[in-house]
Amino acid sequence: MRWLSQRVISFGHALRGVKTLLAEPHAQIHLSATVVVVALGWLVELSRSDWQVLVLTIAIVWLAEGLNTALEHLCDAAVPDHHPLIGKAKDVAAASVLVTALGAVIIGALLFLPYLT
Numbered sequence: 001m002r003w004l005s006q007r008v009i010s011f012g013h014a015l016r017g018v019k020t021l022l023a024e025p026h027a028q029i030h031l032s033a034t035v036v037v038v039a040l041g042w043l044v045e046l047s048r049s050d051w052q053v054l055v056l057t058i059a060i061v062w063l064a065e066g067l068n069t070a071l072e073h074l075c076d077a078a079v080p081d082h083h084p085l086i087g088k089a090k091d092v093a094a095a096s097v098l099v100t101a102l103g104a105v106i107i108g109a110l111l112f113l114p115y116l117t
């Protein structure tokens with residue numbers, strides 16, 4: 001029973017993390033894009049395998065954004081002052097979001113074009 005209540009508490013921490021993440025302007029852009037592509041996928045009736053690719057792609061972008069946000073908070077707490085290595089760490093984390101987002105745009109085009117042409 002104690003094990004189960006601990007898991008429920010941990011789940012609550014994760015939900016608090018979702019709330020913190022969604023307060024970030026970039027995450028709100030990802031949320032809008034997620035809603036749009038899921039609605040479009042439903043409209044064009046994506047195949048099961050295309051949904052699998054779409055869901056995985058969306059999850060990877062959210063993973064990158066979540067880790068980027070976590071790293072930003074960690075950096076700000078660990079080194080409140082300006083530091084070149086903190087700058088590099090934040091830039092690289094931001095680059096990972098950019099790369100996954102660009103990849104998602106390409107995958108989105110490859111997935112949806114056959115349904116729209």
Ligand SMILES: Nc1ncnc2c1ncn2[C@@H]1O[C@H](COP(=O)(O)OP(=O)(O)OP(=O)(O)O)[C@@H](O)[C@H]1O
Nearest residue numbers: 025072079080081082083084086087088090091094
């Ligand atoms: N403590 C720091 N030391 C050195 N450079 C920093 C520091 N904090 C931020 N920077 C530089 O400023 C850039 C922007 O940092 P910031 O934390 O504002 O992230 P952001 O992605 O632009 O903003 P946000 O995600 O909060 O909307 C970083 O990528 C980094 O180049």
